[in-house]
Each structure stands twice: as C-alpha cells, then as structure tokens.
Amino acid sequence: AAGVIQSPRHLIKEKRETATLKCYPIPRHDTVYWYQQGPGQDPQFLISFYEKMQSDKGSIPDRFSAQQFSDYHSELNMSSLELGDSALYFCASSHSERYGYTFGSGTRLTVV
Amino acid sequence: RKEVEQDPGPFNVPEGATVAFNCTYSNSASQSFFWYRQDCRKEPKLLMSVYSSGNEDGRFTAQLNRASQYISLLIRDSKLSDSATYLCVVNDPSGTGTASKLTFGTGTRLQVTL
Secondary structure (H helix, E strand, O other): OOOEEEEEEEEEEEOOOEEEEEEEEOOOOOEEEEEEOOOOOEEEEEEEEEEOEEEEEEEOOOOOEEEEEOOOEEEEOOOOOOHOEEEEEEEEEEOOOOHHOEOOOOOOEOOO | OOEEEEOOOOOOOOOOOEEEEEEOOOOOOOOOOEEEEEEEOOOOOOEEEEOOEEEEEEEEEEEEEEOOOOOEEEOOOHHHHEEEEEEEEEEOOOOOOOOOEEEEEOOOOEEOOO
C-alpha cells in the first residue's frame, strides 16, 4: 500500500541557510500535517492543510512557511536556520480522523 | 501541565508478561484517541484507534473512559518485538481549521527482555 513519502531522508545545513522539506501524502488523503520532533521529545504540531488550504497552525516559527500544492503534496520551507532547528520533521496525512493518521518516515535535519 | 500525560517509563518486563500503559488528557472536547508506537529514530506508527466501547486487536486491548479522560493500553504475552515507545495521542479540535491537530504524550518506553 502507498505510504506517506518524505524527502529528503537526511539533510545537513549550515546556520542561516534555507531548507525545503517535501511530503507526498497517501492518495485521496485530504489533510496533511507537519510535526517537529526534537531529541527525546514528543512530536510537536507545526501546521496542517485541508484540501490545499492552511487549516491550523501550531508552534511554527515565523522563519518557517508551508504550503500544499494542487497535487496535494506539501512543502515546508525553513529559512535562517538555527542550531535548535535540528530535529526529525514528520509529515502525516489522513482521510478521516477516526481512522488515524499515517506518518512518513521523516526528514532528519541537522543544522551545523 | 501537559495536555496529554503518560506514565513515566521505562517499563522493563520479561517476555510473556502483561503490561499496561495509562494516559490522561485534559481537553474534554477531544473526540479521537489513538495509541501509536515509535521505534528509535523512526516515525510513529498507528497501533490502535481507541473507542468508548473498548477495542481489542490480538494481544492489544485499548480502553477509553471519557468521564475520567483516561485511556489505557494493555499488552498481553509481550514479545521482544514489542520493545518500543508507546505514544498516547489525542486530537485537539480547538483550532480554527477543519482538521484538528494531534497532541502527543511524551511516550512510555517499553523494553521486553528474555
């Protein structure tokens, strides 16, 4: 079965650089979520999209932005990277909340 | 106080043991509840949705008590492969959007040993 695809799997950037993370949800899933998970922490909600419109925002810094495109894939853009942005970034998609959310394998971002 | 609280871990149990995880949530408006399992450096994977009537899937049983805002997960006859972090996850419908976000507990680490 198709899963949520994230790219790249690993990314190393220097401070103040820019990064773009991509997410391809499961076909026919209408909602995409982005989460950030720091070392030893639980995933923190960043932002979500429903039918290509921004649905909700969590603890997403102003340096980050995201969008969902006509083909339902989503991109998380991160600028002026800081050391503290180093984390696992997960994308999840769902069709109906009752049946849960499927997570992608994540992008491990390391800022040096 | 965190919105979703779980037993602090780690739980170290021998193979074959029964282990129970507990979780409480603070948002009484939450309507969807899940248990996820997360292996080290991997993505969370849905283990079970949790319904008011309780549900069972093989060795796993989940219960929800809305009045107490309490969720539990029971694992019977634990296997070595059950070793992972178990995350209690609750939806938060308080946002402005159509799709409610998920709030995660900090997770409980389970280590099953021979």
